[in-house]
Amino acid sequence: MRNQLYLFNTLTRTKEKFTPIHPGRVGIYVCGPTVYSDVHLGNCRTFISFDLIYRYLLYLGFKVRYVRNITDAGHLEGDRDEGDDKFVKKAKLEQLEPMEIVQKYTLGFHDVMREFNTLSPSIEPTATGHISEQIEMIKEIISNGYAYEINGTVYFNVEKYNTEFPYGQLTNRKLEDLLEGTRELSGQDEKRGRLDFALWISAKPETLMKWNSPWGWGFPGWHIECSAMSSKYLGNTFDIHGGGMDLQATHHTNEIAQSQACNHTSPVNYWLHTNMLTVNGVRMSKSAGNGFLPGELFTGNHPLLDKGYSPMAVRFFMMQTHYRSTLDFSNEALRASEKGYRRIINGLVTLKTLVYQPESEVQDEKLNTEIERLCELCYAGMNDDFNSAIVIANLFNLLKYINSFSHKIIPLASLSETTFEKMKTTFIQFVEDILGLKEEKFYKPNLIDDLYDILLELYKGSKETKDYARVDFIRKRADAEGIIIKDTKEGVSWSYKE
Amino acid sequence: MRNQLYLFNTLTRTKEKFTPIHPGRVGIYVCGPTVYSDVHLGNCRTFISFDLIYRYLLYLGFKVRYVRNITDAGHLEGDRDEGDDKFVKKAKLEQLEPMEIVQKYTLGFHDVMREFNTLSPSIEPTATGHISEQIEMIKEIISNGYAYEINGTVYFNVEKYNTEFPYGQLTNRKLEDLLEGTRELSGQDEKRGRLDFALWISAKPETLMKWNSPWGWGFPGWHIECSAMSSKYLGNTFDIHGGGMDLQATHHTNEIAQSQACNHTSPVNYWLHTNMLTVNGVRMSKSAGNGFLPGELFTGNHPLLDKGYSPMAVRFFMMQTHYRSTLDFSNEALRASEKGYRRIINGLVTLKTLVYQPESEVQDEKLNTEIERLCELCYAGMNDDFNSAIVIANLFNLLKYINSFSHKIIPLASLSETTFEKMKTTFIQFVEDILGLKEEKFYKPNLIDDLYDILLELYKGSKETKDYARVDFIRKRADAEGIIIKDTKEGVSWSYKE
Numbered sequence: 001m002r003n004q005l006y007l008f009n010t011l012t013r014t015k016e017k018f019t020p021i022h023p024g025r026v027g028i029y030v031c032g033p034t035v036y037s038d039v040h041l042g043n044c045r046t047f048i049s050f051d052l053i054y055r056y057l058l059y060l061g062f063k064v065r066y067v068r069n070i071t072d073a074g075h076l077e078g079d080r081d082e083g084d085d086k087f088v089k090k091a092k093l094e095q096l097e098p099m100e101i102v103q104k105y106t107l108g109f110h111d112v113m114r115e116f117n118t119l120s121p122s123i124e125p126t127a128t129g130h131i132s133e134q135i136e137m138i139k140e141i142i143s144n145g146y147a148y149e150i151n152g153t154v155y156f157n158v159e160k161y162n163t164e165f166p167y168g169q170l171t172n173r174k175l176e177d178l179l180e181g182t183r184e185l186s187g188q189d190e191k192r193g194r195l196d197f198a199l200w201i202s203a204k205p206e207t208l209m210k211w212n213s214p215w216g217w218g219f220p221g222w223h224i225e226c227s228a229m230s231s232k233y234l235g236n237t238f239d240i241h242g243g244g245m246d247l248q249a250t251h252h253t254n255e256i257a258q259s260q261a262c263n264h265t266s267p268v269n270y271w272l273h274t275n276m277l278t279v280n281g282v283r284m285s286k287s288a289g290n291g292f293l294p295g296e297l298f299t300g301n302h303p304l305l306d307k308g309y310s311p312m313a314v315r316f317f318m319m320q321t322h323y324r325s326t327l328d329f330s331n332e333a334l335r336a337s338e339k340g341y342r343r344i345i346n347g348l349v350t351l352k353t354l355v356y357q358p359e360s361e362v363q364d365e366k367l368n369t370e371i372e373r374l375c376e377l378c379y380a381g382m383n384d385d386f387n388s389a390i391v392i393a394n395l396f397n398l399l400k401y402i403n404s405f406s407h408k409i410i411p412l413a414s415l416s417e418t419t420f421e422k423m424k425t426t427f428i429q430f431v432e433d434i435l436g437l438k439e440e441k442f443y444k445p446n447l448i449d450d451l452y453d454i455l456l457e458l459y460k461g462s463k464e465t466k467d468y469a470r471v472d473f474i475r476k477r478a479d480a481e482g483i484i485i486k487d488t489k490e491g492v493s494w495s496y497k498e
Numbered sequence: 499m500r501n502q503l504y505l506f507n508t509l510t511r512t513k514e515k516f517t518p519i520h521p522g523r524v525g526i527y528v529c530g531p532t533v534y535s536d537v538h539l540g541n542c543r544t545f546i547s548f549d550l551i552y553r554y555l556l557y558l559g560f561k562v563r564y565v566r567n568i569t570d571a572g573h574l575e576g577d578r579d580e581g582d583d584k585f586v587k588k589a590k591l592e593q594l595e596p597m598e599i600v601q602k603y604t605l606g607f608h609d610v611m612r613e614f615n616t617l618s619p620s621i622e623p624t625a626t627g628h629i630s631e632q633i634e635m636i637k638e639i640i641s642n643g644y645a646y647e648i649n650g651t652v653y654f655n656v657e658k659y660n661t662e663f664p665y666g667q668l669t670n671r672k673l674e675d676l677l678e679g680t681r682e683l684s685g686q687d688e689k690r691g692r693l694d695f696a697l698w699i700s701a702k703p704e705t706l707m708k709w710n711s712p713w714g715w716g717f718p719g720w721h722i723e724c725s726a727m728s729s730k731y732l733g734n735t736f737d738i739h740g741g742g743m744d745l746q747a748t749h750h751t752n753e754i755a756q757s758q759a760c761n762h763t764s765p766v767n768y769w770l771h772t773n774m775l776t777v778n779g780v781r782m783s784k785s786a787g788n789g790f791l792p793g794e795l796f797t798g799n800h801p802l803l804d805k806g807y808s809p810m811a812v813r814f815f816m817m818q819t820h821y822r823s824t825l826d827f828s829n830e831a832l833r834a835s836e837k838g839y840r841r842i843i844n845g846l847v848t849l850k851t852l853v854y855q856p857e858s859e860v861q862d863e864k865l866n867t868e869i870e871r872l873c874e875l876c877y878a879g880m881n882d883d884f885n886s887a888i889v890i891a892n893l894f895n896l897l898k899y900i901n902s903f904s905h906k907i908i909p910l911a912s913l914s915e916t917t918f919e920k921m922k923t924t925f926i927q928f929v930e931d932i933l934g935l936k937e938e939k940f941y942k943p944n945l946i947d948d949l950y951d952i953l954l955e956l957y958k959g960s961k962e963t964k965d966y967a968r969v970d971f972i973r974k975r976a977d978a979e980g981i982i983i984k985d986t987k988e989g990v991s992w993s994y995k996e
Contacts, residue, residue, distance in 0.1 A: 021591075022591050022592065025591045027590070027591050065591055065595065065598070092525070092730075092732055092733035092736075093519075093520050093523045093525050093563055093732060093736070094520065094523070097563065097620075097621065097731060099621045099623065099731065100563070100620045100621055102621075103618065103619070103620060103621050103622055107618055110608075120601065121601070122595075122598045122601060123595065123597045123600075123601050124601055125597065126624075126627060128627050129624060129626050129627035131629070131630050132629050132630060132709045132710060133709075135710075136710055211630045211631075212630060212633075212634055232590075233590065233597065234591060235590035235591060238590075238591070339996050342994045342995065345994055346993040346994055346996065350993075407986075441946050442979055442980030442981070444979070444980070447979060448939050448945065448946065448949070450978075450979055451946070451949040451950075451953070451979065452949075454953065454972075454976075454979075455949070455952065455953070457971075457975075458956055458968070458971075458972070461968065461971075465965075470956070470959065473955075473956075473959075474952075474956070477952045477955075480948075481940055481942070481945060481948055481949065481952075482940030482942070483940070488905075489906075495844040495847065495848075496840045496843055496844055496940075497840065498837050498840040498841050498844065
């Protein structure tokens with residue numbers, strides 16, 4: 001029953017029962033970040049959504065190979081101000097080195113993902129790490145007749161492909177409609193068809209990242225990396241491919257075409273797409289000036305934010321909306337989520353302290369049924385296209401009972417031991433393992449120092465009132481935590497135990 | 499004066515004045531970890547040593563490009579038990595995927611490096627990310643006449659190379675001596691010369707990681723990646739190449755040969771090598787059973803360890819020995835370093851609170867001179883081949899004075915303001931920026947919860963003795979730290995503020 005997972009497949013525009021290709025195993029590929037700048041919050045939402053999906057698949061017992069790539073090959077070009085010739089002659093050490101930029105933003109991306117408590121993917125392949133594989137794939141596409149080379153650049157022939165396969169299937173559009181939305185080719189265009197896209201691009205003198213290929217020095221096009229890496233690590237046809245919905249019309253459409261043209265098979269059984277972010281109802285974007293970075297959200301350092309919100313509060317906030325719905329950021333909604341997150345965590349801590357002791361009282365059968373039902377609704381929520389919003393609503397319903405048990409408003413023994421254990425397991429596993437929420441201390445940089453200071457003030461106060469037992473108590477307990485309280489002429493201070 | 503940096507060059511076996519190729523810039527390459535298992539402590543020492551070197555070069559104002567590679571291409575082979583044919587037919591998802599192993603240990607390595615507070619290198623290139631570059635380099639070496647192909651494998655011709663360049667220069671050995679230590683070729687050997695080594699290795703059917711090349715499907719040899727990546731990012735000749743001394747005789751010797759044979763120039767001006775680790779006087783190794791992992795060292799979970807030592811205590815311990823000396827691990831030495839580290843950090847905290855206020859008292863000229871001298875000795879230590887041991891000895895000498903100023907045994911006004919500022923800047927910069935030590939809270943997993951518990955006990959006690967002012971104080975201060983103290987029928991407890 002718990003395995004009756006259904007998911008919404010963009011390819012068919014319907015909710016389908018999930019059946020993996022290899023029983024017990026799932027292959028999933030998600031388009032990762034381009035590491036030429038800080039990861040933006042929309043991307044974070046996508047990766048956190050797929051973290052939820054990954055976690056639930058693991059929870060269901062699947063052996064999951066989760067591949068999320070890093071796009072580190074792009075079109076960075078050197079500064080031409082000084083002229084190509086001079087540029088080319090420059091010493092290596094004085095050149096802009098794209099891989100330094102890649103390193104900086106890859107590490108920054110990993111830091112943000114860690115703050116959000118996402119699990120690492122099984123593999124994080126990079127575009128530059130798969131140049132050979134991309135070249136091999138392009139060779140095959142050419143030899144299968146779906147691509148052509150002009151002056152060292154290789155283009156995919158969309159119209160040729162479309163005579164055999166429905167190019168626009170992922171967005172449910174016909175080629176004619178797609179062509180209508182595209183500008184006509186000019187004399188300067190090398191490519192033959194208006195929708196044709198580059199698989200390999202010939203390097204210009206100022207191109208910094210380039211590799212040798214059968215078509216000369218150049219670099220891969222925007223789409224081929226994902227086709228090459230997904231088939232390398234997951235096979236020519238795999239289970240799930242995910243990404244933001246902005247990738248659907250072009251990047252994912254081209255991925256399907258490339259893979260089909262190379263491997264003679266449709267690459268993906270289930271396409272999943274996450275929805276966009278809005279801020280106070282307006283789509284988040286750089287041009288609208290309403291885009292904040294994860295770090296700004298954590299610190300509150302942005303004009304649109306009243307205060308900072310901790311990573312777990314933000315994760316909880318995201319989980320409160322289904323991944324296929326628009327998610328709207330507002331201070332009110334974030335504050336409510338922060339409160340909600342802390343209520344859930346307090347419930348978690350409380351629940352872990354509850355000990356079941358059967359008493360002579362009669363069990364409340366209706367209550368048992370109700371708790372069991374709420375637990376099942378959590379599973380049902382996840383099985384219905386990973387609807388974490390439904391899960392959270394039902395966790396709050398369970399929470400009411402947990403608090404009633406804790407405050408002894410309802411005796412715990414009203415439950416059967418089985419129901420109690422089910423409630424406990426369900427709540428803990430959904431909060432920690434599936435939603436990926438963890439207990440987070442107050443999000444304050446100097447929390448520990450602040451706590452030391454409180455202890456020190458209590459120490460001082462106790463000395464003044466001559467509560468020597470308390471003075472001793474504080475000194476001893478502080479010592480056990482690695483700090484020494486010192487009485488000096490100037491007053492009281494502390495230092496690390498040496 | 500501070501720029502008069504001298505370093506011991508393995509190539510010349512002398513201490514040489516450091517002169518970078520491009521004024522104001524330094525290119526440095528360090529052989530990084532192989533990510534097929536947990537990083538071992540000997541490697542950590544190497545990377546922490548080069549972190550010190552990197553930090554000091556940055557401190558001196560150089561623009562440093564620091565490249566440390568990740569070796570992720572190797573010779574992993576599939577399980578042949580089931581026969582090649584069946585193996586090849588297996589679905590992708592059911593195969594061992596080397597890149598899953600790479601991902602796991604790369605992340606683990608980064609975690610350990612973060613614990614040790616090392617700065618990230620500017621670029622962390624991977625072997626699999628530079629297959630094209632390695633192939634290009636091998637092509638060039640062949641075309642220059644220093645390598646030959648046999649059955650899809652390419653060998654470097656050491657004897658040919660040695661007729662023009664001193665192959666054994668890094669270890670100061672002649673080819674004849676090297677040949678003597680090598681077994682004779684048998685009929686099964688493909689290679690021509692006993693010392694010849696593979697640049698490219700033809701793939702067997704069970705080889706999991708393989709790429710297409712001019713010599714067929716295969717994978718790069720052990721040494722070519724570092725030559726290809728260092729020249730790509732730092733140029734054909736760069737300033738500093740580092741690594742553990744175990745790499746000197748083969749890996750680095752071959753790197754020099756490859757780069758010279760390809761680029762017609764010696765690749766590196768200064769070769770730096772870190773020394774080995776011993777445990778209680780015995781060389782640390784798997785076979786001796788005396789090797790512990792960083793994690794085991796932090797937790798103390800190893801038969802040879804009395805207790806755990808925090809990452810900063812271990813870093814301090816390593817810094818107390820010059821990188822070219824053997825470093826011996828023992829519980830006594832680690833305990834002493836833990837104490838020393840905490841003394842230094844307490845000094846740091848104290849120093850930051852000292853405020854210079856000129857008084858009418860006469861300055862102590864001898865004292866000023868002595869403090870200035872101790873500061874200069876810190877620089878002199880680093881300038882003498884990055885001798886952090888000398889730096890630490892002088893920081894301890896400065897610490898005595900800092901503590902005397904703090905305890906008013908010596909009046910701070912005995913110093914001139916210039917000397918005071920110099921002492922302050924030197925101590926702080928050497929501890930934090932150069933040695934890379936940071937204030938570390940007591941290394942205890944539940945420190946914050948423990949501190950909450952102490953507060954709660956004080957709250958309870960104050961209630962019992964009816965110290966209501968104190969009860970209010972604790973409640974309010976706890977509230978400001980995000981926790982709510984609750985009085986219930988069962989006693990007192992706390993939860994997160996919602």
